[in-house]
Amino acid sequence: MYAPGTSLAHRLDPRAKLAVQVGFALAAFAHTSPRGLLVGTGVVACCLWAARTAPWEALTELRLLVPFLLAGPLVEVVVLGPPWLAPEQAVAPALASYRTLLVVLVAAAYVRTTPTRESQAALQWLVPGKPGRALGLCVGLVARYLTVLRADLRRTRTAMRARLGDRLPVHERIRLVAVAGLGRVFDRSDRLALAMRARCLSWNPTLPRLRFGPADAVALGLALALIGWALTPALAPVLASLV
Amino acid sequence: MIETRGLVHRYGESRAVDDVSLTLDDGAFVVVAGPNGSGKTTLVRHFNGLLTPDEGAVLVDGDDVTDHPVTARSSVAMVFQDPRECFVAATVGADVTFGPANLGLSHETIAERRQTALRAVRMDGREDERIDELSGGEQARVAIAGALAMEPTHLVLDEPFAGLDWPAREAVLDHLRRLEEGGTGVVVVTHDLRDVATAADRVVVLSEGRVALDGPPDAVADRLAEFGVRPPER
Amino acid sequence: MSTQEQSVDLVDAATALALARVALFAALAGAFAFVSFEYPLSPAPVTLQVLAVFLAGLFLGPVWGSVSMAVYLVAGAVGLPVFAGATAGVGVLFGPTGGYLLSYPLAAGVIGHLAHGGPSLRSLDDVGLPRLVGSLVAGVVVIYTVGTLGLVYFGGLGLEAAIVGGTLVFLPAEALKLVAAVGIARSDDVALD
Numbered sequence: 001m002y003a004p005g006t007s008l009a010h011r012l013d014p015r016a017k018l019a020v021q022v023g024f025a026l027a028a029f030a031h032t033s034p035r036g037l038l039v040g041t042g043v044v045a046c047c048l049w050a051a052r053t054a055p056w057e058a059l060t061e062l063r064l065l066v067p068f069l070l071a072g073p074l075v076e077v078v079v080l081g082p083p084w085l086a087p088e089q090a091v092a093p094a095l096a097s098y099r100t101l102l103v104v105l106v107a108a109a110y111v112r113t114t115p116t117r118e119s120q121a122a123l124q125w126l127v128p129g130k131p132g133r134a135l136g137l138c139v140g141l142v143a144r145y146l147t148v149l150r151a152d153l154r155r156t157r158t159a160m161r162a163r164l165g166d167r168l169p170v171h172e173r174i175r176l177v178a179v180a181g182l183g184r185v186f187d188r189s190d191r192l193a194l195a196m197r198a199r200c201l202s203w204n205p206t207l208p209r210l211r212f213g214p215a216d217a218v219a220l221g222l223a224l225a226l227i228g229w230a231l232t233p234a235l236a237p238v239l240a241s242l243v
Numbered sequence: 244m245i246e247t248r249g250l251v252h253r254y255g256e257s258r259a260v261d262d263v264s265l266t267l268d269d270g271a272f273v274v275v276a277g278p279n280g281s282g283k284t285t286l287v288r289h290f291n292g293l294l295t296p297d298e299g300a301v302l303v304d305g306d307d308v309t310d311h312p313v314t315a316r317s318s319v320a321m322v323f324q325d326p327r328e329c330f331v332a333a334t335v336g337a338d339v340t341f342g343p344a345n346l347g348l349s350h351e352t353i354a355e356r357r358q359t360a361l362r363a364v365r366m367d368g369r370e371d372e373r374i375d376e377l378s379g380g381e382q383a384r385v386a387i388a389g390a391l392a393m394e395p396t397h398l399v400l401d402e403p404f405a406g407l408d409w410p411a412r413e414a415v416l417d418h419l420r421r422l423e424e425g426g427t428g429v430v431v432v433t434h435d436l437r438d439v440a441t442a443a444d445r446v447v448v449l450s451e452g453r454v455a456l457d458g459p460p461d462a463v464a465d466r467l468a469e470f471g472v473r474p475p476e477r
Numbered sequence: 478m479s480t481q482e483q484s485v486d487l488v489d490a491a492t493a494l495a496l497a498r499v500a501l502f503a504a505l506a507g508a509f510a511f512v513s514f515e516y517p518l519s520p521a522p523v524t525l526q527v528l529a530v531f532l533a534g535l536f537l538g539p540v541w542g543s544v545s546m547a548v549y550l551v552a553g554a555v556g557l558p559v560f561a562g563a564t565a566g567v568g569v570l571f572g573p574t575g576g577y578l579l580s581y582p583l584a585a586g587v588i589g590h591l592a593h594g595g596p597s598l599r600s601l602d603d604v605g606l607p608r609l610v611g612s613l614v615a616g617v618v619v620i621y622t623v624g625t626l627g628l629v630y631f632g633g634l635g636l637e638a639a640i641v642g643g644t645l646v647f648l649p650a651e652a653l654k655l656v657a658a659v660g661i662a663r664s665d666d667v668a669l670d
Contacts, residue, residue: 001558002556004371018555018567021566021567021568022567025567025568025571029571032633061563061564062562062564063562069572069573071573071642072573072628072632072633072634075634075638075641075642075643076634076635076638076642089635092633092634093632093633093634094633095633096573096631096632096633096634097573097632097633100568100571100572100573100631100632103567103568103571103572104564104566104568104569104572105568106566106568107556107565107566107567107568107569108566108568110556110566110567111556111565111566114555114556115334116332116333116334116337116555116556116557117332117334117337119555119556120555122555123551123555134496134499135548135551137331137496137500138496138499138500138503138548138552139548139551139552139555139557140331140332140333140337141331141332141496141497141500141501141504142500142503142504142507142548142549142552142557142559143332143333143552143557144330144331144332144333144374145500145501145504146504146507146508146557146558146559147333147373147375148327148375148504149501149504149505149507149508150507150508150511151375152508153508153509153511153512157512170514170653171653171654171656171657171660172657172660173514174514174525174528174653174654174657175656175657175660175661177512177525178509178525178528178532178657178658178661179661179664181505181508181509182505182532182536182661185498185501185502185505186498188328188497188501189494189497189498189500189501190494190497191323191325191328191329192328192329192331192497192500192501193490193493193494193496193497194288194293194323194329195321195323195328195329195331196331196341196488196493196497197293197316197487197488197490197493198291198293198316198320198321198323198390199316199320199331199341199342199345199389199390199393200313200316200317200342200345200346200393200485200487201345201487201488201493202345202346202347202485202486202487202488203486203487203488204347204484204485204486205344205345205346205347206343206344206346206347206348206349206350206353207344209350311482312487313481313482313485313487314481314482317481345485346481346485347481347484347485
């Protein structure tokens with residue numbers, strides 16, 4: 001979740017930060033080797049430092065992702081037949097899981113330092129015209145209604161437990177929770193659409209201001225370097241043939 | 244000034260608003276009262292062109308709202324029932340900014356309007372707070388600020404006191420009174436006159452889509468009950 | 478005032494409603510990501526996200542259903558905690574489970590197209606049960622095909638392990654959600670005007 005602050009990463013332009021994320025993801029995929037991931041770990045350390053975020057803080061927020069990361073190596077290590085375990089098969093998925101961890105940590109640095117309105121501004125800059133406006137608007141609405149709908153679902157589950165709903169078959173429990181979540185979605189969207197129209201919902205609003213400063217140029221440089229590094233394995237033969 | 248001329252709104256066969264002609268002056272505190280289904284919500288949604296008349300016309304400052312929707316919606320701002328369901332952003336500042344940004348105003352003007360609107364409901368300095376962490380009364384005030392940021396000449400509120408405890412009601416009413424003193428026309432839609440009778444200049448009672456009573460609170464008080472409106476306490 | 482009247486390009490009522498629905502279904506998928514239920518076959522909890530994909534396709538149709546799931550992915554990518562485990566960020570889309578997520582817009586489109594028999598929306602009451610179930614099964618096929626490829630390419634798993642560990646063990650859980658989705662589409666609990 002976004003945490004207000006004054007770190008270097010907080011002051012960066014959201015577009016530069018998005019570029020770093022994309023560059024890093026590409027580079028991590030192109031260099032999923034122990035050496036490549038070591039370099040990647042260094043970049044992650046820099047990103048977290050710029051966001052004044054301790055690695056364990058970021059990891060605590062992502063702890064629920066851990067089962068997904070462990071699942072890959074675990075599934076692969078088990079063989080259906082003797083000798084039942086094949087640790088060497090787990091190396092590739094383990095590297096992949098570590099790569100994911102790094103990519104997710106870089107993303108965590110973005111998430112912690114970028115308020116939704118800045119992401120909206122970046123989206124509307126990135127996607128021009130009406131689609132960009134619609135995307136920016138919808139992301140803002142998701143930010144608002146995520147907590148509202150989640151509270152609805154929590155209440156439903158509590159009420160169900162109170163009425164011994166846990167004795168119902170699973171698909172029936174799922175259906176009841178879903179109906180509770182969905183039931184008011186149409187009613188809500190009617191009211192919301194009306195409220196937005198009352199406030200002159202338009203295709204051409206004033207967009208939030210974005211400022212690209214010297215620090216952003218450095219971040220963009222890092223992003224470009226990462227993209228360049230990501231492309232080297234693919235481009236190396238081409239370059240070699242040119243030389 | 245809001246003017247309806249022979250306004251008719253149909254839902255299928257039934258006439259939710261049936262030949263209503265009203266003139267609402269600037270700077271007045273008007274209560275539109277009536278029981279559920281009397282057509283009061285439908286009527287006020289015509290004031291800024293959110294609905295299209297089946298017959299008749301609605302004019303804001305002399306302009307037909309169907310042809311001038313932007314003018315109508317900036318002049319007649321609206322706060323809907325249960326404002327919790329009508330926020331467009333997760334934080335106070337971002338929500339209040341929504342209206343003025345849609346009008347394409349400059350960043351400076353938008354910031355000024357946000358400041359002024361939030362100050363009017365005593366929520367200034369709380370721009371970065373999350374709306375779902377506010378109390379019901381604070382949410383109601385942010386919703387009013389969101390409407391005020393349009394700098395309207397009239398503010399229409401649909402059942403603004405529903406679900407609020409007594410201190411929150413008093414606070415909201417106090418803000419509405421001050422708005423009226425500042426020259427903004429206030430229109431409150433309600434089925435219960437107890438909260439607003441002391442502030443109102445005029446009460447319009449609807450019954451089955453028609454204007455049944457129209458006058459100062461004292462003049463209509465005795466007949467409110469027969470039209471399903473809870474009268475003020477004496 | 479009249480200059481403003483000309484310069485402000487208002488969103489029309491129908492589009493405003495469509496955008497509100499798109500956003501609310503995206504938010505619903507995010508809320509469903511928080512509802513997990515115990516499932517013995519999997520090391521990771523099973524969430525209801527896929528049910529939101531089903532419902533988006535069925536209730537919004539192929540076009541807006543697809544858009545809504547794309548908005549869901551973008552909202553997560555820019556940092557709203559909408560993915561399983563309250564995670565967010567571009568990284569999740571490239572993680573082992575990224576394939577499943579990336580398939581959602583396509584799956585919602587396929588479900589909507591098959592259920593409604595074309596790009597336009599019709600009443601779910603007019604959709605026969607076989608067509609309803611068929612469209613959802615097709616959606617599951619899309620999600621798990623792309624999801625399995627994601628496990629292979631993003632997660633580094635072998636194809637066999639990805640199919641067993643990433644698809645087969647989850648199919649019973651998907652069957653439960655499918656039954657629930659059919660129940661919702663068939664009931665009067667939710668009415669679309």
